[in-house]
Amino acid sequence: MVHAVPPIALTIAGSDSGGGAGIQADIKAMQANGAFAASVVTAITAQNTTSVSSVFELPVSVIADQIDAVMSDLAVRTVKAGMLSSSEIISTVAERLRHWNVKSFVLDPVMVSKSGYNLLREDAVEALRNELFPLATLVTPNALEASRLTGLGPIRSIADARRAARIIHEMGAKAVLVKGGHLEHETEAVDVLYDGTNLHLFREARVDTKHTHGTGCTYASAIAAGLARGLALDVAVARAKLYVTKAIRHGLAMGSGHGPVDHFYFFRENATFPYG
Secondary structure (H helix, E strand, O other): OOOOOOEEEEEEEEEEEOOOHHHHHHHHHHHHHHOEEEEEEEEEEEEEEOOOOEEEOOHHHHHHHHHHHHHHOOEEEEEOOOOOOOHHHHHHHHHHHHHHHOOOOOEEOOOOOOOOOEOHHHHHHHHHHHHHHHHOOOOOOOOOHHHHHHOOOOOHHHHHHHHHHHHOOOOOOOOOOOOOOOOOEOOOOOOOOOOOOOEEEEEEEOOOOOOEEEEHHHHHHHHHHHHHHHOHHHHHHHHHHHHHHHHHHOOOOOOOOOEEOOOHHHOOOOOOOOOO
């Protein structure tokens, strides 16, 4: 029997030894949302639910070789990038994306871990803006990342998020999703999507839990899976927003710190399957 091959999405990110964030979360989220996940590791982190204790960046030649190995053999429809900790890694990823003429690219500008560890060097922020924003179909900063990228100061409201989204769009990204989990002035978790023409708001109730490790990685990867499946951007974001909210609601009380979201909650709770 010949089985249909699912659409393929590629994640380029750092490894989380605790399994809750990074490339592990990306793979789980992509698979849970109907895509086959290929992966390129950029760095190895030693971390758990409480902290990141060390980071080892892979040589850029090895990162490039991984990208080439995947892209030369698999029909990748969407690429998602997460932890790209140095300007050298960013430049390498950008060069290979251009080489392979990648048209669907989701960039999650990971800067700081849940425990406060800096995952992006200060001198790499400009490289992120200059080299990867112009290649991005979508950039997905949270409020803290959007503040650092734009220099606007604290982003606390929907109006602040809208302004930040427009500025990041002007930096070259085709579309920007400012995630509202950190918006202090909103009672709901409200995300702002700007595509250069239209502003869309995506609202879900906040979940009162500390078990949110991997939320950003999961959200961006679920969007990438939707794009790989051929969904329009706003539809992919809406479905990913609902999926990540349910994954947070079923967050796992593992370890003594911030437990991970549950990527496969629907297997354990008789919940609705995340995609149709």
